[in-house]
Amino acid sequence: MDNINGMDIDLRVRLGELRLRNPVMTASGTFGYAREFSQLVNLHRLGAIVVKGISLKPRPGNPPPRVVETACGMLNAIGLENVGVQGFLERKMEFLRGVNSRVIVNILGDSAAEYGALAGKLTGIEGIDALEVNISCPNVKKGGVAFGTDPAMATEVTRTVKGQTDLPVIVKLSPNVTDITVMARAVEDAGADAVSLINTLIGMAIDVGSRRPKLANVIGGLSGPAIKPVALRMVWQVARAVSIPVIGIGGIATAEDALEFLLAGATAIEVGTANFYQPRAAESIIDGLRAYLAAQGEDSVRAIIGALQIDEA
Numbered sequence: 086m087d088n089i090n091g092m093d094i095d096l097r098v099r100l101g102e103l104r105l106r107n108p109v110m111t112a113s114g115t116f117g118y119a120r121e122f123s124q125l126v127n128l129h130r131l132g133a134i135v136v137k138g139i140s141l142k143p144r145p146g147n148p149p150p151r152v153v154e155t156a157c158g159m160l161n162a163i164g165l166e167n168v169g170v171q172g173f174l175e176r177k178m179e180f181l182r183g184v185n186s187r188v189i190v191n192i193l194g195d196s197a198a199e200y201g202a203l204a205g206k207l208t209g210i211e212g213i214d215a216l217e218v219n220i221s222c223p224n225v226k227k228g229g230v231a232f233g234t235d236p237a238m239a240t241e242v243t244r245t246v247k248g249q250t251d252l253p254v255i256v257k258l259s260p261n262v263t264d265i266t267v268m269a270r271a272v273e274d275a276g277a278d279a280v281s282l283i284n285t286l287i288g289m290a291i292d293v294g295s296r297r298p299k300l301a302n303v304i305g306g307l308s309g310p311a312i313k314p315v316a317l318r319m320v321w322q323v324a325r326a327v328s329i330p331v332i333g334i335g336g337i338a339t340a341e342d343a344l345e346f347l348l349a350g351a352t353a354i355e356v357g358t359a360n361f362y363q364p365r366a367a368e369s370i371i372d373g374l375r376a377y378l379a380a381q382g383e384d385s386v387r388a389i390i391g392a393l394q395i396d397e398a
């Protein structure tokens with residue numbers, strides 16, 4: 086609790102069993118393994134840190150160019166480069182254990198069995214507080230269709246992960262579907278403790294001089310302020326469709342952005358692309374939330390979650 090102008094402001098939120106000191110988290114893939122930001126950000130102030138997606142084996146990722154700037158956003162085709170679960174536990178966890186914030190490990194796999202094996206290996210490890218399951222990955226057994234675009238496949242991954250861990254499981258939804266509420270309900274029914282959304286939207290960019298795609302992978306994931314209205318709409322829809330907590334992600338760079346997501350029904354938010362151009366974005370969002378709550382005469386952030394007012398037609 087903090088005291089602003091004589092008023093105690095409570096920023097604590099709960100994602101099922103997972104208790105956060107404030108609702109501001111950093112998004113997977115945009116904050117490394119946290120150490121990379123330790124000179125720029127006070128890591129101990131964050132609600133939670135979500136680390137780069139981890140797979141069973143290390144992955145080299147895609148060839149360059151892997152990142153392109155777009156209007157109000159960026160396209161990336163990093164290809165899920167990471168150190169692998171063993172490398173993560175041996176080389177990254179020691180630093181993370183010393184950080185006084187929740188640590189959430191984002192996991193990715195080629196099959197439901199791989200997700201399950203990862204969940205098992207990451208359970209019972211001191212300093213890991215929850216798992217975030219990235220289902221925007223291709224299922225190699227189903228010809229590369231992303232798990233997150235098929236309710237049956239998303240259900241299978243969620244059930245398998247839940248069967249291997251007693252950690253809170255957050256399932257991270259893909260926006261590249263017709264109706265995201267169908268996916269949210271499927272993973273809720275399969276036992277997810279919370280959902281986070283959105284992952285990147287699939288896009289592309291072409292260099293007209295060379296007539297070649299700007300990304301070596303041709304297509305990539307669009308993120309940043311450009312996607313915020315789409316993400317906000319999806320968070321609002323999902324928050325009305327499920328009863329588990331929702332974490333909002335997509336183009337959040339300021340306290341006002343974060344507040345929009347909380348009002349739309351998100352219990353917490355993740356800051357992604359903004360970390361690249363404004364590394365202190367998450368910290369200034371925490372300060373801005375407090376200032377807003379004080380100005381609105383609210384003593385708890387929980388009072389504004391889902392507090393959007395809509396006139397009846």
Ligand SMILES: Cc1cc2nc3c(=O)[nH]c(=O)nc-3n(C[C@H](O)[C@H](O)[C@H](O)COP(=O)(O)O)c2cc1C
Binds near residue numbers: 139219309312335
């Ligand atoms: C360079 C980059 C790498 C990312 N890597 C991951 C990842 O490993 N796992 C994952 O679930 N999401 C990953 N994401 C998606 C982000 O966590 C986030 O969902 C998305 O970028 C939308 O939020 P933003 O607009 O605030 O960046 C990545 C995004 C970027 C830009």
